[in-house]
Structure formats: C-alpha cells, structure tokens
Amino acid sequence: MAQLLQHLINGLAAGTIYALVALGYTMVYGVLKLINFAHGDVMMVGVYMGYATAFALGRQTQKTFLGVVLIFLVAMGGCALLGFLIERFAYRPLREKPRLTALITAIGISFALSYGFQLDIGFLPGAAPRAFPEIIQPTEWLVIGDRDVVVWNWQVMSLLIAVGLMVGLQWLVFKTRFGRAMRAVSYDHRVAALMGIPTDRVIAVTFMIGSGLAAGAGLLYAIKDTSVSPLMGLYVGLKAFVAAVIGGIGHVPGAVVGALLLGLVEEFVVGYAASTWRDAVAFGILILVLLVKPGGLFGRVAAEKV
C-alpha cells in the first residue's frame, strides 16, 4: 500500500513535467496545425541557459530563492525569444505552403539544435552530459511511517509550478481577449484577420508562451534528473508529444491528462515490472489510444476541410 502511494506520487511528479512540455506542443498545434518537433530541443536549450545562469551566479547564490527565480526567468525568457526567432524565420515564411514543408523544417530545427549543441566550440557545451547543479537542495517534505512514503520538496514544487502554469494557461485561453483571438486563429486564421486580429502576432506570442513553458519544464526535469545533455530534448520531447496525442492534440486539459497518465504508467511499469519495459509500454499505449480513439482521449476527429 505504501509502495503504491509512493509510486503514485512519483508518477504524478513526472507527469506534471511532461504536461508542461505537452502544453507547448498542443498550443502550437492549436494555432498552426503544426507539430513543432523542435519543441523538446527548445526545452533543452532552455536547460542549458539555466545551467549557464546557475554557473554565473556561483555556488552560493544559485541556491537562494532569488537565484532560483532568476535561473527560471532567464531560461524561460531566453526560450521565449528562441521560440519567437524560430517561428519568425523558419515557420512564418512557410505559412501558406503545404503543411508537410513546415513539419520537415521542424524536424530539421530539432536536429540542428540537438546536434549543434553537441559541438564544443564557442559557448556550445559538447556532447557529454553534465551534472545539473543542485539549485534546490533535496529535502524530505513529508515522510510517512518508517520512510515508507517520502515526498520530496522538488516534487511538491514541480507539482505546484505545473498546476499553477496550467491554470494560468486555461484562464488565458478561455477568459481573455487574447485567448479568444487565439481560438479564432486556431479555427481559421484568414477569417480571424477579418476581425482585425493581428494573426502573425498571435501566433508568435503563442510560440513564445509554449517555448517558455518548455524551459520551465526542462529545468524541473533537470533538477529531478540532476543532469543536462544535448539529447535530453529529443527524449523528453517525444514523451510529451505522446502525452499530447493521447490527450487529443490541440486540447489543453487533454494534454495535461495524457501527461499525468503517461507519468503514472511509466512509474508503475518501472516499479512493478522492469524499467526496460517503460518506453515500450508508453508507446504501446499511444498505439492503443490511436487505434480505439484516433483523435485522442478528448479530441474530436474533425472532418478535413477541403
């Protein structure tokens, strides 16, 4: 029983991180109908930005509250800028081209980032994984029984940050003028422009928000994993993509549910079966969901407009 509870907590903590990355996929898909395969790699770049900031702050300052806030701000802001540049120079020129063109470009950017960061010239870090500094000293937040169940402070923190960001996002999309514009652009950006909505700007801001969220998630992941490497984006990005598709891509709460589900399943597979089965089960679930509900758990299968 205690073991079950422990797995549940670990699974939720992992799931919230996937959820933050999945939200970026789903938002960008929502407004552009583009699977932004570079999303995970943008996250990775954000982690390196956080790593460099922590390094610059030094061993003492990086552990203070202000230091941690600064690390998150630099990483999230830097990634928002990176997302803006990618959208502006890689995707926008292809807006009226067939969707496949943008998709292939996204894969190209993904590889450019994940392999570019393996070079060790200039500021680039090189291929070897590096230890991510312990900017948050792991402490036990809650201990039940004789260490039967342990909840760590970083687990609580990532849960709170993730839930906060998701609630904020839901509010943004459904309660604000900008969110209304986003949903209009998502349905038809040409008609949205007839309302006076500056569609390019809405799409750019959506990219920036998604990329910023990814950086935040990446830092939480790096704190948990205590490492950072150029290929982490491919791995986490792929998992988050699976989560977004399971929930129904384009659907905000669906992405969160899909991610939590994925986090829990992975944790249970590792806990009760073997860790080597983890990815097979994760992708197996994806295949199952797509077979039974091709639009994802919450998605609707929309007839293609012609």
Next chain:
Amino acid sequence: MSEAVKTLGEREPRPPLLTVEGLKVHYGAIQALKGVVLSVGKGEVVALIGANGAGKTSTLRAVSGMLKPSAGRITLAGQDITGMKAHLLVPRGMAHAPEGRGIFPNLTVQENLDLGAYLRSDTAEIAADQEKSFKLFPVLRERRKQLAGTLSGGEQQMLAIARALLSRPQLLLLDEPSLGLAPQVTETIFRTLREVNAAGMSILLVEQNAHLALSMAHYGYVLETGEVVMAGNGKALLESPEVRKAYLGE
C-alpha cells in the same frame, strides 16, 4: 483585354468610398481576375453578380486584404489600400462577412460577437451596438451562450452579419448571404441590410441570386470570367434582356 463595358441606366452621383481599378488576381498559374474595375459610393449598395467562378469571391477577398492582388489599385476613402493585410483594413472601416459565413463554431455566439468588436475599446458603445444587433436578430440573444457551431445556417448568417456590423464599418462586404437559406430567413436578412444601409452604411454585395441582389442594389456589376462585362443601376440591369436571360433564368 476586355471589350468595352456595356453600361445601362443612370448612376446617382455620390462621393466615392471604394474604387477598384485594373484588379488582377492569380492563383498560381490561373488568373482569376483579369482587370476588374468597379466603385462603391458612400451610402450605396452595389451588387456583384455572375456565374460560379466568375471572380466575385476573389474580388471581395482582394478588396478586404485576404488575397494579395497581382496588379491593380484599390482605394478606400481616398487612400490607397492595395495589398494591405486584412487586419489593418478593419480599423479603416472594412468589414467582410466571407463566403461560407466564416463564423467560429468552436466559440460561443457571444464570443463571436465580441470578436467583431475586437479592435474597439469603447465598452459602453459596444454594449449598445450589441443590443442593436439583438434587436435586428432576436434569436442571437437567446443563443448567446451556445457554441456558434450549433446554430442553424440562417442563424449563422445572422451571426456573421451582426459580427461584421460590430466593427462599425463604413463598408460592408457580403459574400452570398442568401446561400442555402429558407426564403423567410433570406427576407429577414435583406430587410436588415436595407435598414443598415438606410442608416448610412455602404454595402458591396456578392450574390448568386441576381434578382434579390439587383432589386436591393443602387448599382450593379456583372462579372464574367474575371472581368466586368456590364454595369448599370439595379433597376436597369433587372430589366436588361441579357441579364434576364443569363442570370434570371428567362
């Protein structure tokens, strides 16, 4: 190039609001418009009639900035707006209720209306204008919390027009407002259009239903394969044998 445009009847002189000269539009290698010339005066209702594929929708799209023309010149209230993006034309007084109504089915009726007033910040005035549109189309008030996708075709058309009016345009572009609607619904919509025109709004109306369009319009243009082939006041066009034969099925 085009042969001379046949002109019928007098046109009441009005200060120009929209002028279109030599408008050409290409879709890839296909030329949809081959030099359209037309104008809309202040407070005028102008109908654009023609068969499927004659270029009516392309003309509206080029005027409202949905399409970039490959040649020609468009002015609105004396200013050159050729090639300007659609969202920059809305604050200049352009409203376009596009082909297929263009409502957002994933948003509520209220949210659709709010988007019509997207660029306005005069909250009290917006509320008053919205009240007006509910008076014109009471069914929209009943359905304001419903998703727009659940409305009937006629209600969606009413929503599209009400939404377009909420931007307080000088010029309203309408693409086939009668398409697929029951006769009574069409009548409601055209009555409303007469009312807003009487209040001073200029309308450029694209219609398949030539009789309906010409009986309301002050002036009309007949489009054939991307060119204006005939123009004239609404009454004269309705009475012209060519129009009767080609577009009124006589």
